[in-house]
Amino acid sequence: MKVFSRKSHIPVPVARLFAWHARDGAIQRLTPPWAPMALKWRQGSGIDKGVRVGFDMRVLGIPMTWEAEHIDYYENRMFKDRQIKGPFARWEHTHLFAPDRGQGSAMTDQVAYELPGGWLSAPFDRRVQKELARMFDYRHRVLAHDLIHYADQCRPMRILISGASGSIGSALVPFLRTCGHKVICLVRHNGPLADDDVFWDPYNDIPDMASIGRVDAVINLNGKDISRGKWTDGQKQAIMDSRIQPTRLLVKKMLEMDQRPEVFVSASAIGFYGEGADAVFTETDPGGDSFISRVCNEWEQASWPAQAAGIRTVQLRIGVVLTPAGGALARMLPAFAAGCGAKLGKGRQYMSWISMDDTLGGIFHILRNKDIQGPVNLTAPNPVTNQKFTRTLARVLSRPAVFSIPGWLAARLWGEMGKETLLTSARVMPEKLMKTQFTFQYPDLEPALGHLLGRIDS
Numbered sequence: 001m002k003v004f005s006r007k008s009h010i011p012v013p014v015a016r017l018f019a020w021h022a023r024d025g026a027i028q029r030l031t032p033p034w035a036p037m038a039l040k041w042r043q044g045s046g047i048d049k050g051v052r053v054g055f056d057m058r059v060l061g062i063p064m065t066w067e068a069e070h071i072d073y074y075e076n077r078m079f080k081d082r083q084i085k086g087p088f089a090r091w092e093h094t095h096l097f098a099p100d101r102g103q104g105s106a107m108t109d110q111v112a113y114e115l116p117g118g119w120l121s122a123p124f125d126r127r128v129q130k131e132l133a134r135m136f137d138y139r140h141r142v143l144a145h146d147l148i149h150y151a152d153q154c155r156p157m158r159i160l161i162s163g164a165s166g167s168i169g170s171a172l173v174p175f176l177r178t179c180g181h182k183v184i185c186l187v188r189h190n191g192p193l194a195d196d197d198v199f200w201d202p203y204n205d206i207p208d209m210a211s212i213g214r215v216d217a218v219i220n221l222n223g224k225d226i227s228r229g230k231w232t233d234g235q236k237q238a239i240m241d242s243r244i245q246p247t248r249l250l251v252k253k254m255l256e257m258d259q260r261p262e263v264f265v266s267a268s269a270i271g272f273y274g275e276g277a278d279a280v281f282t283e284t285d286p287g288g289d290s291f292i293s294r295v296c297n298e299w300e301q302a303s304w305p306a307q308a309a310g311i312r313t314v315q316l317r318i319g320v321v322l323t324p325a326g327g328a329l330a331r332m333l334p335a336f337a338a339g340c341g342a343k344l345g346k347g348r349q350y351m352s353w354i355s356m357d358d359t360l361g362g363i364f365h366i367l368r369n370k371d372i373q374g375p376v377n378l379t380a381p382n383p384v385t386n387q388k389f390t391r392t393l394a395r396v397l398s399r400p401a402v403f404s405i406p407g408w409l410a411a412r413l414w415g416e417m418g419k420e421t422l423l424t425s426a427r428v429m430p431e432k433l434m435k436t437q438f439t440f441q442y443p444d445l446e447p448a449l450g451h452l453l454g455r456i457d458s
Contacts, residue, residue: 001090002115004129006136007108012147014097014105018076020143020151021095022046025174027053029146030139033171033325033356034453037066049073052084059087068093089114107143109136134454141451142357145441150179150361154368158214162186162200162246163221163267167326168318168359172219175360184212202246209253217367218254220266220303222246226292227328230415240295243267247302255309263312265366266303270319270352270379270428271420272296278350282431283317283375292420300375312373314366319352319379319428321359322452329452332393341394341401344410347387349425352379355448358440362430365438377430381443389445396449 010017020026023046027039037057044051047070055066066086073079076097083091092112100106111132115121159176163169164185176183186200186207193199200207202222224242231239247266254260273281274288287297300315307313322329335341354362362378384392394401410418430438442448450456 002113002125002128004111004113004132004136005108006133006140007106008140008144009100009104010107010140010144010147011101011104013103014076014099016152017105017107017143017147018097020147020178021079022048023178023180025177028170028174029178030142032135032138032454033323035135044070047073047079057087087116089116107140109139137456138451138454145357146175146178149439150175150364152180156180156182157216157367158182158184159217159219159367160184160186160212160215160261161219161221162202162250163223166221166223167323167330168267168321168356169221171323171325171356172221172360172363176364179364184215202249205249207253209257214259215261217263217265218250218261219363220247220250220264223267223299226271227331227417227421229417231291231417236291240298243295243299244302247299251303251306254306254311260309260311263314263367263370264303264306265314265316265363266300266306268296268300268315268317268375270317270377270426271424272300272317272375273426273428275424276350276427277425278427281377281426281428283377284431290420290424291416307373312370314373315375316363316366317375317377317379317428318359319354319377319383319426321356322353322448323356324452325356329393336393336397336399336401339399339401340403341390341399342403342405343387343390343401344405344422345386345407347385347390347404349386349423350383350427351386351389352377352383352426352428353389353445353448354378354380355442355452357451358442358448361441362433362438365433365436369436372432372436374432376432377428378433379428379430380440380445380448381430381434382445383427383429384445392445393449396446396453396455 037055039053040056041054049070051070053068057064057066067084068081069084070079070081078094078096080094090113094110096108098106115124159181161169161183164173173183183196185197187197198207198212222242224239226239271292272287273285274290274293287293303313303315320328324330324333359378366372390401407423410422
């Protein structure tokens, strides 16, 4: 039997720290974004004895199921879960809590495990210990920061979200739930719905908002992925429709409500600005004339009637959101991890990026700050060139990145999509966030990538 242990000081009282773990979304919030596992079902709620959970996961690329059961529970002291089915011969995870340094807490994660294969698995134990250290270091960082800065920091809200299954939405929902808010998700599938899911069809005037009840905020994250393959005329129309029609319907439904939401946060993108070379864009700059600029312009205009009706409305001009769980970074990682990372063109074009953690924190900041409205650039304050991004990601992964993809080849391979998403320079500053005292957790690229990829030196 092997034992791994990680202890951290969390500067909140034990009762608050312990209760956070019982909130909906806690498991998803603590799952590292690089981990190839996703929660699929739960029997019971919270962390009480007898609660069972099931994950889909991959080990060495092989799909499998992990099932675990909570087997012990002492309020404000400990809870324990063990593997019922999964990749380990044995796994028991004990969560320990104790008062520490005045009003703070000492939290210890202790894992007792056995690898399959008996003594034949001994050569793999060092790798397992290293991966557990990456995972629990990430968990403790996220937990401490959320409890200090976000959880219970404003009155509980009822928040309606569209696009909850996307890369931002799937991270935002558990984040908001663990912060103490009630989240209702608009979903498109016709199968069995979770308790807080509501079916909607934005092309057929569904749902009836009266069935949802009062909501304090609506967050609209709809939109077809623009970065998959060359743009045909049909794809371009789908990109436009998937953003504008859902936005218009949400605005229509909000205006029909007897008690309207206080705030409407509707996604847009920094593609609004178009090509900028080395120029710096802020929220006061006009839009460009590219296809994506026109999409963003019409997308934002679709939200304007909500603002005209007195609902505080924010258009989120989102940059390149970094997470290994999806989006641009997830597509880059295989090549970079293999030592085949490459800059695009001359690498001089600016990439206005933001970590997923600051994306979530920025949305939270907007929800609770009543002075923020209109367009808001959701980007980190230090954009970098594609060449610097390439070198930094390679350095974090300890891999070379000596290749270049010529601009003409990128244009040939990906057409208009490649020109507008890969080769266009957008140097965007989050002026409104900075002026309203939002504190970025990861303002610089290398620490952001280190955190997201679990590559921070202990």
